[in-house]
Amino acid sequence: MKSFAYVDAANEQEAIAALGTQRGRILPIAGGMDLVGLMKDYVAQPDRVVNVKRLDRTIAATPDGGLRIGAAATLIELVEHAGAARAYPALVQAAAEVGTPQIRHAGTVGGNVAQRPRCWYFRNEEFQCLKKGGPRCFAVDGENQLHAIFGDGPCHIVHASSLAVPILAYGGTFRVAGPSGERDVAAADFFQMPDENLMGENVLRPNELVTHVTLPPPGRVRSATCEIRFKQSHDWPLALATAILTMSGETVRGARIVMGAVAPVPWRAQAAEAALTGQAVTEATAGAAADAAVRDAKPMSGNAYKVQIARTAVKRAILKAAGLPTV
Amino acid sequence: MASWPAHPALLGTPTRRVDGPVKASGRAKYTYDLQRPGMLYGRILRSPHACARVLSIDLSAAERAPGVKFAMPVIDLANPEPLTHKVMYQGQEVAALAAETEEQGADAARLIKVEYEVLPHVATVEQAMRPEAPKVFPDGNVREANVDETGDVEAALKASAHVVEGLYWTQVVTHSCLETHGLVCEWSGDQLTAWSSTQAVHGMREGLARGLGIPQTSIRVISQYMGGGFGSKLGTDPQDVICAQLAKGAGRAVKLMLDRKEEQLSTGNRPSAYARVRAGVDADGKLTAFDAETWGTGGAGRGAGYPLPYNIYQIPVRRRRHKDVYINAGTQRAMRAPGHPQGAFITEVVLDELADQAGLDPLELRLRNLPAEAPDEMWRRYFPMGAEKIGWSRRHATGDPTPGPIKRGLGCAANRWAGAGSRRTQGQCEIFPDGGVTMRIGTQDIGTGTRTLVKMVTAETFGLPLDQVVVEIGDTQYPFAPGSGGSITVGSVTPTTRVTCEKALAALAEKIAPELGVDPAAIVASNGRVHAVNDPSRGMPWKDACKRLGTAPISVDGQWETGLSSVGTSGVQFADVEVDVETGITRVRKIVCVQDCGLIIDRLTAESQCYGGITMGIGYALFEDRILDRNTGQMVNPNMEFYLLPGPSDIPAIDVTLMDQPERGVVGLGEPPTISTAAAIANAVSNAIGARIRHLPITPANVLAALAEARARERRGASGSPQATEPGGVQGAPPINIGGAR
Amino acid sequence: MAPKDGFSVSRRDFFKTAGVGSLATGLLGPVELGAQAGVREVGPGAVPIQLTINGRRHDLTVEPRVTLLDAVRNRLDLTGVKRVCDRGACGACTMLLDGRTVYACSILAIEAQGRDIRTVESLAAAPALHPVEQAFCEHDGLMCGFCTPGLVMATTALLEKTPNPTADEARRALDGNICRCGTYVKVLEAALATKGGRRG
Known part of the structure; x- marks a missing residue:
């Protein structure tokens, strides 16, 4: 790890003031679960690190019945928040599966959303990949079993955040604070594909922070997240999916379906939503929606198996949301 | 056939490992945990390339970096044999240094300037077996063994009622010891003490002596607690010699523990x-x-x-x-x-x-x-x-x-x-006049429980409770025992312990036999007493027997014998x-x-x-x-x-x-x-x-x-014998690689 | 308490390197200056920090980049928990921060100020054993022992919160810890059998 200076920001204003405009030179640290590893591997080499743990960490209902989560809230605080679990089960289910107890105890909501990709070419210093300003994506003709099955590159990471998936599905908004004030960015606009932003994964400028996540009132929906990972103890998901169903009796009147770990951004599956709308949820309709979700998948040389897994994640998220058995 | 023990007090019982308390409480000091006065931290710079020729190594910036006390090339460019200038895999050692703190060592290693001529490499067996593949060694990438054949295979297969045919394969896996390889080296004049995370203290001494060109008498290797080896810590590695050289060059103790990446790349x-x-x-x-x-x-x-x-x-x-x-x-x-x-x-x-x-x-x-x-x-x-x-x-x-x-x-x-055990194993046992017993054997406990087993056999032989005997292992100052590999340890150390303790007991029996009026050969120890084998009443408490030694302890050496294993x-x-x-x-x-x-x-x-x-x-x-x-x-x-x-x-x-x-x-x-x-x-x-x-x-x-x-x-609609599955030939399966797909 | 290693930058050296001005001009260049007014920065050289470890205050001097694990192990010689993966993936470094398990390898020491830090050394004074340690010994929930203190801490945290866990709760609570010798079966037995694992 390269040495760096440290600013312990007492509040949002101090944190913003301590950040700068040059990418990578000054980085915020919250739980450190992502950044410390990045620095140890010399992938991040900031000159200054700014502690943002003292920013707002409250999790509270909004006046209109939504939920506002301070970005500095830890994952365990979210998991243990009874109100959040009741109203936004898909979010809390995703949070409960992140990493390990130790990671959930330190890692924050903001950090989870803004974490960098786990792509092993990105994380290992030897590979000067596109995302690090290098000439090529090593995954294309290399070891791409964990890489994206959606998107056209040129970088084939999968987005690392599990929370991003339900946040997008619930239609969440990020409050972004920077030197010129604050702005609200819809989750749908927050995450960016590599052709739009190769060096980052979202719209945050180097001197901006996510300070809050706001979820609109859930309404009368049924929602669930299904994560599929290989190693049960601790592993990154091979795929996950959130399904949010607006029901009218037994019939789905509207659906929001988002997949994770399959693309450089949380990947909305509108075809699946359309396929499910107007149907009663059964193994067959959930399966048909899941087929639709992965119909346009473009697997790489070694990750076609992930298409099947993503399909299963979607199907099971739908069944789980509907309260049906998943296997 | 093992006839001993006829009526075991300890052997075969579920006995808690004797070093459990110090390990569970974190009090056990592993090599990774040691601090020596003035100790520096060693750091190795390794090749990032799978194959390259090292053209130059410039240590000057690293030598001037804060905290750096000594730096050295590992690849010797003065060596006239050009092959020695080649690095053959990612992670091979190129240069090394020692600094006041770990952080300074890591910083300085990045200041070492190495010029590489990157050479063609092969990363998979499939690549290596292609005729046009770059050669890992001048003789090529494939070494063929003799055909081993018993009987007429073709005829036997032809005559078989059922035949299967297929391609099968397994991946490369790493030992992933939790305590990485590494050691602490400290010189006192020409005498080197190395605390090492090793499966073979005596083997490490021999290897260090060879690597450093010094006599084995100048080296002491200690391994009291070590965090796993699984076969990867049987030998002496480059980092072992490097650490000793750094300590010599810096004139200070040096700790050199590999990091996880180095462990994965270069330790087997x-x-x-x-x-x-x-x-x-x-x-x-x-x-x-x-x-x-x-x-x-x-x-x-x-x-x-x-x-x-x-x-x-x-x-x-x-x-x-x-x-x-x-x-x-x-x-x-x-x-x-x-x-x-x-x-x-x-x-x-x-x-x-x-x-x-x-x-x-x-x-x-x-x-x-x-x-x-x-x-x-x-x-x-x-x-x-x-x-x-x-x-x-x-x-x-x-x-x-x-x-x-x-x-x-x-x-x-x-x-x-x-x-099976190794007949080369030796031990030493002392019985002290105050009743104390020390059994010494230059083996090591790699997590298998060796210390506990030696103690059990010692205590069983003397008829004493476990906590009344002292066992000393993990040090070349104790008699030779082989490296802990091949599952030979228990079969090596327990018979040796038994033989050595029996000899010590026989010496004690000699001392008290006249007093008891019993043939010394008929004296045994059990339940805290030394007594006639057929008449426990003709004997005395262990401590009383030991008092008869006067001022001189019994000290005997023993060597492995057949019988117990x-x-x-x-x-x-x-x-x-x-x-x-x-x-x-x-x-x-x-x-x-x-x-x-x-x-x-x-x-x-x-x-x-x-x-x-x-x-x-x-x-x-x-x-x-x-x-x-x-x-x-x-x-x-x-x-x-x-x-x-x-x-x-x-x-x-x-x-x-x-x-x-x-x-x-x-x-x-x-x-x-x-x-x-x-x-x-x-x-x-x-x-x-x-x-x-x-x-x-x-x-x-x-x-x-x-x-x-x-x-x-x-x-x-295929039937009959299954087709050989070619790796990479299946839709959805990745092309063959040394590490396949997850 | 003075740093034990004797290599740390002295307090005077720290003030030489840690001024706001020196940082702003030295590292960031003029472009950033406008945004830097009022920023209280320390480092990158060693800075004095205060950690509360096992109920005791420790003053030490470390660079901001030094992790809690390295500060505790290398500077304070509390070597009970280990450095294994050094990337928050194995749990050998598990400490309790305000009662919750964390990976000390992935937390900066400077960030742990003001928190209640507990290492395995807090559990019992030698030669006594904490009930969790005792249970690990009784069930042979350890072999080489290198992962053990971390697992003991994870088990302790579990039992302090959930004195009578189910097998599934125990597994989930220990899922952040890796053992290469393969003691899990015995560790879980120990976790479920621990009596009086709850502190106080």
Whole structure:
């Protein structure tokens, strides 16, 4: 790890003031679960690190019945928040599966959303990949079993955040604070594909922070997240999916379906939503929606198996949301 | 035949390991934990390239960096032999330095300027075996062994009722010791003390002496507690010599512990194993022939041999053609039962395929082909025992017919190991006039419980409670004992301890025999007393006996003798798995293990060896894979995040039955329990999903590809013998690589 | 308490390097200056920090980049928990921060100020054993022992919160810890059998 200076920001204003405009030179640290590893591997080499743990960490209902989560809230605080679990089960289910107890105890909501990709070419210093300003994506003709099955590159990471998936599905908004004030960015606009932003994964400028996540009132929906990972103890998901169903009796009147770990951004599956709308949820309709979700998948040389897994994640998220058995 | 102990007080009981309290409480000082006065931290700069020629090494900036006390090249560019200027794999040592803090050392290492001429490399066996491949060594990338042939294979196969043919393979895995390799070196004049995380204190002394060109008398190696070796810490490594040189150069003690990435890259691995097999059975389910063309890689310079067919089942006709393949990767080392897990996996999977072809229960096929029962070949007894415990009678034919995505299956496999002791082992025992006893032996406890076993045998011999004897191990100042590899330790140290303590007891008996009026040869010790063997009343308390020594303790040396130890273990394992065919994810529900190891010294630590071997076998079966980027030869998962090791939620119920055979004597147990786990799991997965698993690890990609291939074959309406599955030839499966896909 | 290693930058050296001005001009260049007014920055050289470890205050001087694990192990010689993966993936470094398990390898020491830090050394004074440690010994929930203190801490945290956990709760609580020797079965037995694991 390269040495760096440290600013312990007492509040949002101090944190913003301590950040700068040059990418990578000054980085915020919250739980450190992502950044410390990045620095140890010399992938991040900031000159200054700014502690943002003292920013707002409250999790509270909004006046209109939504939920506002301070970005500095830890994952365990979210998991243990009874109100959040009741109203936004898909979010809390995703949070409960992140990493390990130790990671959930330190890692924050903001950090989870803004974490960098786990792509092993990105994380290992030897590979000067596109995302690090290098000439090529090593995954294309290399070891791409964990890489994206959606998107056209040129970088084939999968987005690392599990929370991003339900946040997008619930239609969440990020409050972004920077030197010129604050702005609200819809989750749908927050995450960016590599052709739009190769060096980052979202719209945050180097001197901006996510300070809050706001979820609109859930309404009368049924929602669930299904994560599929290989190693049960601790592993990154091979795929996950959130399904949010607006029901009218037994019939789905509207659906929001988002997949994770399959693309450089949380990947909305509108075809699946359309396929499910107007149907009663059964193994067959959930399966048909899941087929639709992965119909346009473009697997790489070694990750076609992930298409099947993503399909299963979607199907099971739908069944789980509907309260049906998943296997 | 071991006749001792006739009435054991300690041996065979579940005895808590004696160093449990200091380890559990964090008080035990491992090499990684040591601090010496003025100690510096060593850091090695390694090649980022899979193959390169080092043109220059400029240490000047590093030498001027804060905290740096000494820096040195490891690649000697003054050496006239140009081959020595080449680095052969990512992670090979290039230069080193010592600094005041770890952080300063890491900073400074990045200031070392190395000019490399990057050379063509090979990262996979497939690449290495191409005719036009760059040569890892001037002689080429393939070393062919002699053909080993018994009988007429073609004729035997032709005469077989059923023949299977397939390509099978296993991946490269790393030892992943939790305590990385490393040591602390401190010089006092010409005398070197090295605290080392090693499986062989005496071996390390010998290796350091050779590497440094100094006499062994100038070196003391200490290893009191060490955090796992599994075969990778038997030798002396470059970092060992480097650390001593840094300490000499800096004139200060130096600690050099590798980081996790270095550990993954350069401290050994289990080689891959590939086999193109044809095998047959006759109409009675008797194995007829086994023909194997095999290859594998142990990296840049070591072989990849393994036993095949695995030498348990009786196969009259066999042929084996083997090639070692070199690639630009870190070299293999002995890893827990070297060669056996690979050989067992391939053989046992072939057996299940043959059973399916012949329409036989796989267990029945095994029973028909086992050798006659012998003391160390008791599979005939163990298979039915294991079958009972796993519920084999409910096993369905290949392919679980249960509707839904979750399929269950059962599989089994056998193991064997030698595990004899080394006659070179020596010990020393002292009995003090105050009743104290010290047993010294230059072995080491690598987590297996050696310290506990030595203490138990010592206490048993003297009839004393455990806490009244002192055991000193892990130091070259104690008599020679071999490295802890090959499961030889228990068979080496317990007989030596027994012999040495018996000699000491005999000397004590000489002292008190006249007073007791008993023939010294008829004096024994038990229950805290020294007494006539046939008349416990003719004796005295231990402490009183020792008082008779006056001022001079008894001090005797002993050497290993036959008697207490034996050779040969056998065991079987059964796996009960469930596979989610919609995700390809396998979950092991239960492992049943029936294992013998002769005379059990400590039931608790012996059972732990089984749990441990099985747990490691689960990692080998499902998760672990050293993945090299096929284009650069650089490892993409040199960590513990994507090098997957099983954790608590990945562990099934494990049912261990240890067969105590006191009449046989002690046999090592460290290795055998890990041999058959992956094979049993693979067969269980195939039984669950109705598609054959022919390679490891059993990742979701592997399982889904096997299912897809089975479906494709069904569509083609293919029948008869299954086609050889070419790696990379299956839709959805990744192209072949040294570390396949997850 | 003075740093034990004797290599740390002295307090005077720290003031030489840690001024706001020196940082702003030295590292960031003029472009950033406008945004830097009022920023209280320390480092990158060693800075004095205060950690409360096992109920005791420790003053030490470390660079901001030094992790809690390295500060505790290398500077304070509390070597009970280990450095294994050094990337928050194995749990050998598990400490309790305000009662919750964390990976000390992935937390900066400077960030742990003001928190209640507990290492395995807090559990019992030698030669006594904490009930969890005792249970690990009784069930042979350890082999080489290198992962053990981390697992002991994870088990302790579990039992303090959930004195009578189910097997599944125990597994989930220990899922952040890796053991290469394969002690899990025995560790889980120990966790479920621990009596009086709850502190106080």
